[in-house]
Amino acid sequence: MLKISKKSDYALMALQHIASVQFGDITPGRVVNTKEIAEEYNIPLELLAKVLQALSKNGLIESHNGPKGGYLLARSARQITIAQILESIEGPLALTDCSHEKEGEFCMQREHCNIRTPLLKVQDSIYQLLNNMTLGDMLGGTPLITIQSPSTQGVEP
Amino acid sequence: MLKISKKSDYALMALQHIASVQFGDITPGRVVNTKEIAEEYNIPLELLAKVLQALSKNGLIESHNGPKGGYLLARSARQITIAQILESIEGPLALTDCSHEKEGEFCMQREHCNIRTPLLKVQDSIYQLLNNMTLGDMLGGTPLITIQSPSTQGVEP
DNA sequence: TTGATCGGAGATCATTATAGTCTCCGATCG
DNA sequence: CGATCGGAGACTATAATGATCTCCGATCAA
Numbered sequence: 084m085l086k087i088s089k090k091s092d093y094a095l096m097a098l099q100h101i102a103s104v105q106f107g108d109i110t111p112g113r114v115v116n117t118k119e120i121a122e123e124y125n126i127p128l129e130l131l132a133k134v135l136q137a138l139s140k141n142g143l144i145e146s147h148n149g150p151k152g153g154y155l156l157a158r159s160a161r162q163i164t165i166a167q168i169l170e171s172i173e174g175p176l177a178l179t180d181c182s183h184e185k186e187g188e189f190c191m192q193r194e195h196c197n198i199r200t201p202l203l204k205v206q207d208s209i210y211q212l213l214n215n216m217t218l219g220d221m222l223g224g225t226p227l228i229t230i231q232s233p234s235t236q237g238v239e240p
Numbered sequence: 241m242l243k244i245s246k247k248s249d250y251a252l253m254a255l256q257h258i259a260s261v262q263f264g265d266i267t268p269g270r271v272v273n274t275k276e277i278a279e280e281y282n283i284p285l286e287l288l289a290k291v292l293q294a295l296s297k298n299g300l301i302e303s304h305n306g307p308k309g310g311y312l313l314a315r316s317a318r319q320i321t322i323a324q325i326l327e328s329i330e331g332p333l334a335l336t337d338c339s340h341e342k343e344g345e346f347c348m349q350r351e352h353c354n355i356r357t358p359l360l361k362v363q364d365s366i367y368q369l370l371n372n373m374t375l376g377d378m379l380g381g382t383p384l385i386t387i388q389s390p391s392t393q394g395v396e397p
Numbered sequence: 398t399t400g401a402t403c404g405g406a407g408a409t410c411a412t413t414a415t416a417g418t419c420t421c422c423g424a425t426c427g
Numbered sequence: 428c429g430a431t432c433g434g435a436g437a438c439t440a441t442a443a444t445g446a447t448c449t450c451c452g453a454t455c456a457a
Contacts, residue, residue, distance in 0.1 A: 084244065084245075084248070084326050084327065084329075084330030084331060084332070084333055084334070085242050085244065085326075085330075085333055085334075085335065085366065086334055086335060086336065086337075087241065087242065087335050087336065088241075088443090088444070088445085089444080089445065089446095090444085090445080091241070092336060092349070092355070095355045095359070096349065096353070096354060096355055099354045099355055100354065103354075116402090116403070116404085117403085117404075118403090123352055124349050124352055124353070125348040125349055125351075126349070127445080127446060127447080129446070129447060129448080130445070130446055130447085132404075132405085133405095133406095133446095135404085136404075136405060136406080139404085139405090140405095146403095146404060146405085147403085147404085147454090148402095148403060148404055148405090148452080148453045148454055148455095149402065149403055149404085149453055149454025149455050150401070150402040150403060150454065150455050150456070151402080151403080151454085151455070151456095152402075152403045152404065152453085152454070152455090153403075153404085154404090165362065169241050169242075170241065172241075173241030173242075174241060175241070176241055176242055177241070177242075177243055178242065178243060178244050179243070179244065179249060180243075191282040192249070192253065192281050192282055192283070195280055195281055196253070196281070197253060197256045197257065197260070197378075198249070198252045198253055198256055198378060201373075201377065201378040202252070205322065205369065205370070205373065208369050209242065209366055209369065212362065212365050212366065212369070213362070216358075216362065220358065221354075221355065221358040245414090245415070245416085246415080246416065246417095247415085247416080273431090273432070273433085274432085274433075275432090284416080284417060284418085286417075286418065286419080287416070287417055287418085289433075289434085290417095290434095290435095292433085293433075293434060293435080296433085296434090297434095303432095303433060303434085304425090304432085304433085305423080305424045305425055305426095305431095305432060305433055305434090306424055306425025306426050306427095306431070306432055306433085307425065307426050307427070307430070307431040307432060308425090308426070308427095308431080308432080309424085309425070309426090309431075309432040309433065310432075310433085311433090
């Protein structure tokens, strides 16, 4: 349950790759094109293209046209949250259809619905979780989110 | 994104209803049948039946056959977590296909996958969230989960 | 200035998941 | 016995997803 789509997977992989190239030691600042990512991670080229276009439209990456073109992060990896990435691809976080109900829409269960409020709270908690973790966190092997229990794990490389 | 299925919605509504009847003031201990819930919440009867059967199989509710039959919670509402309910209907929590990968299964991206570990951590956090909230929490209007910010709400009944 | 290389955008198709329906069975109680 | 309940399987329709194809405009370098 609660699976994210392949497209979101691809988005995360691509962004991780772009970030690691852009801020890596080898060729910092280099733009990364779709083909390079598709081959590296075995992602269908044209599908990945769609994903990157969506990320570009949502302002997470910058596109550069023409030969030697490609993509760059639009801002620091620490300023790009997992929530932003997922929402760019899959739309707003919504556990239920009635999460972002507009006027005019209607829910058959609404009249006696007994779960809307608690579910919205759960949804909010999940959103906080996803919005508190950034692409930067995914890069360095940093401790990431801890929801409870301050774990006593060893340090990472 | 991350939407739960209608079946899960129905499960949550049904359990909330059963719990409120069972521990309510009017007719405590009364069994609740499928038809009653379906009519109350405008849920297709036969679909709800499937949902309740799944909940029964997973040990969240007890079924009673025959006339005057129906369902009862199998244990206290405080001992039934949202995670258990959702997993009964939709299977194990898995943000990605590789979350619970068995031997033999394979992921095209696995070789250079750079997001598996961080995603598993996110998944774990979400699971904790869902497993720390119970059906009982959904009943009383209790404070529910707080992921951060120790809220200054009133005490529980 | 021309052509190869890039991203942008739209339509299209196949596959899968979901939502919902239909039918028949066995258990139970009055 | 028979009406009322849950249990279980097959089945259909629709929507979401994953993936592909085609054409366009921008860019840069030869």
